[in-house]
Amino acid sequence: AQSVTQPDIHITVSEGASLELRCNYSYGATPYLFWYVQSPGQGLQLLLKYFSGDTLVQGIKGFEAEFKRSQSSFNLRKPSVHWSDAAEYFCAVVYNQGGKLIFGQGTELSVKP
Amino acid sequence: DVKVTQSSRYLVKRTGEKVFLECVQDMDHENMFWYRQDPGLGLRLIYFSYDVKMKEKGDIPEGYSVSREKKERFSLILESASTNQTSMYLCASSLEGTVRSYTFGSGTRLTVV
Numbered sequence: 001a002q003s004v005t006q007p008d009i010h011i012t013v014s015e016g017a018s019l020e021l022r023c024n025y026s027y028g029a030t031p032y033l034f035w036y037v038q039s040p041g042q043g044l045q046l047l048l049k050y051f052s053g054d055t056l057v058q059g060i061k062g063f064e065a066e067f068k069r070s071q072s073s074f075n076l077r078k079p080s081v082h083w084s085d086a087a088e089y090f091c092a093v094v095y096n097q098g099g100k101l102i103f104g105q106g107t108e109l110s111v112k113p
Numbered sequence: 114d115v116k117v118t119q120s121s122r123y124l125v126k127r128t129g130e131k132v133f134l135e136c137v138q139d140m141d142h143e144n145m146f147w148y149r150q151d152p153g154l155g156l157r158l159i160y161f162s163y164d165v166k167m168k169e170k171g172d173i174p175e176g177y178s179v180s181r182e183k184k185e186r187f188s189l190i191l192e193s194a195s196t197n198q199t200s201m202y203l204c205a206s207s208l209e210g211t212v213r214s215y216t217f218g219s220g221t222r223l224t225v226v
Contacts, residue, residue: 006155009153034215042219043203043217043218043219043220044203044217046215090155090156092156100146100158100161100171101146101158101205101207101215102158103148103155103156103157104155105153105154105155106153106155
């Protein structure tokens, strides 16, 4: 079955430190990949997405993600985390245009001063 | 901007009640989706619809049904609410044939007592 795995349920980083959130998807042709963020009490906000082309994609709020087909991964990175980045992050994949979006379990990010 | 509106932000219902969660989108999207979000489980797809009067089961359809009588409205129905259906419910819509336009509502937090 098509699936997305986020191995880390909860991560804590210090403010100013770098961040990498992991995401792996099950094998499938031409995945379309997304990262969403959800702040407490808020809705889902799209951070970035990968459809094709350059495997390093830039998103909002200083985030980037790299698609690695050989590893079936789409990890999210940020060079310097801000306290306001504390939130839950979801990786998602869709395998056909307009089809159903499949989400990972989410990674909760805490930022310590 | 596309808007997906969920009629209730918070809802409290009694066990055994029939519950309707309403979702309306204003951009003529063909596809609509219902997810439930639970801690540690991410977002799981309950049902989706590709067109009026069409519906398909997602990953966790048990205990739920849906209705799509008009293109802009997609209703989630809990035939007989149970406490294990206490959750956050998110509606989304997308344009057929594209992965570029998934839009989420703000969610309905349902508590079944």
